[in-house]
Amino acid sequence: MALDRKHIRYARVVAGVVVLSGAVLLILRGHWAVGAVLGAGTLWALSRRRSVPVIVYHAVTPDASWLPWGANVAVRPEVFRAQMETLARTGWEVVPDDRLFGGQLDPRKRQLALHFDDAYHNVFVHARPCLERLGFPATVFASTDFIDPSQGVRGADTTRGYMNAEELRAMDGDGLFKIGCHGKDHVLGPVPGPMMARDPATWGPETAHLWYYMPGNKARWFEQAPPGITPIPDSQSVLVARLLTPQGQETEAQRSARVRADLSAARSLMSRLLGREVVDFCWPFDRVSDAALADARAVGFAHFTGGRQDNPGNRPVETVSRTHVHDHAAGFAPLWVELLVFRARVEIAAGNLLWSPISWAASARRRLSGQFPRFGRRI
Ligand SMILES: [Zn+2]
Incomplete structure (x- = not known):
């Protein structure tokens, strides 16, 4: 390995x-x-730069309080805009990730790709105009159970929730952005292991575990009362885990059949919605296994996230590695500090390790502030 x-x-x-x-x-x-x-x-x-960075955002919003993991994944719109302008000012070229998968880049040339996971509506409202102004392409990954059921393109008055079908289609169709598939339900499912007590009155850190108990569309989960289940069993990404069912734990063959059915349905729905074949797949929670990868290939996906190696850029790859960006990278700090740490993270993602001390100092300051406890799993 x-x-x-x-x-x-x-x-x-x-x-x-x-x-x-x-x-x-x-x-x-x-x-x-x-x-x-x-x-x-x-x-x-x-x-020496040796890897083409893929920078991942989630929510871009002034108020992420509706997301239990908001403090760990949301970026304020003004910080996002300043980060994008910093990329432009410091000579970075933002390229479509198709060129990275296709091996048409050079890791020494300050080229990078942008991803947005989960297709939050706030990305449509707060990130899209800035990216359009700068001409920065990006890929947005949506889970089909989290496509908002509303009709028509909505404005900034909708501050919570996920993009609807028309908003996804509008982004995919404008030539700058691409929509990829983030699976069907983005769920953590029960696996054999310890039972975990939880507060049945709140969604809390177990939100993705609780989605397992909400079949169908989950785009408005935050408007509903959480399932009052406690304790809940240990959980894992449903794509890689052999789940605990009322009949016992799944066999590997049952897991594979379930995952292929789910991923095939998700790919068909996204392809139908966008009017083109969708081949880009982003693993929820960054969790992937060789068997799950084989399942995703078998249903027609061809480009994947979840890599653990450098992105060579100059030869075709099936899987890319990504760098997650969050706000308050050094705890509460002035904007120039935020941007300095952002530059460091991008340079380190490219392999320029001279920026490491800045990144280490920022992480230590954030941790020592005690204001940003780590959220257990990446969403
Ligand atoms: Zn996600």
């Missing part, structure tokens, strides 16, 4: 610090030329 890019980056930083220390020692002992060449070579190696 290939090593996770996070581990490779860690090893590169450790090796870089060791060699840089050696270079400093050499200089201190009077070996100026050797030390300088070694130091410069190490800095060059640490800064």
Whole structure:
């Protein structure tokens, strides 16, 4: 199995610090030329871009309080706009992810792709105009059970919930954006394991577990009372897990048959809705297994998220790795700090590890503030 890019980056930083220390020692002992060449070579190696970043957003909204995971995935519209303008100002070219899957890029050229998961309506309202103004393409991933049932394109008065079919079609049809499939129900389903107590009066961190008990369209879940179930069994992404059913735990063959049926239905619905074949698939919670990948391929998907390696850019790939962006990256801080950390995260995603100390300091400051507890699972 290939090593996770996070581990490779860690090893590169450790090796870089060791060699840089050696270079400093050499200089201190009077070996100026050797030390300088070694130091410069190490800095060059640490800064070399080797991966095309795919930056992932979720909600772009001034008020994410309706989402239990809002503090971890939402970005304020003014911060989002400033981040996009920072990309433009610092020479980044935002490209359609089709060129990344097709191997038509160069990781040394400051090219990146943008993704938006879950197809929140606030992305339609707050992110789309900014992206259109800058000419930045993006892919938006929608789960079919979370397509809002309303009719017509809605404006900024709708602050909660998900895009409807017409809004998805409008984005997909305008030439700049592409809609991909985020599965059918974005659910965590029950698996054998410990039972978890929960507050039956609130949705809380177990929201995606509770969706399992809501068959059909779930786009307005936040307007309904949560299922009063407690305790609930341990859970896992329904696409990769052999679920616990009243008849016992699924066999692998049953899991595969269920997943193929769900993914096939989701792909057909999205393809019908958009009037074209949908081949882009984004794994909910970033959870994927070799068996689930085989299921998704079998029903016709061809482009996937959930990678763990660098995105080479200059050769075709089936799966891309992504970097998640959230607001308050360094805790509560001025906008210039937010943008500095954003630049660091993008550069690190590209493989330029000289920005690592800024990212580490930001994460530590955010954690130490105590204001942003980690939400258990990525949505
Ligand atoms: Zn999602």
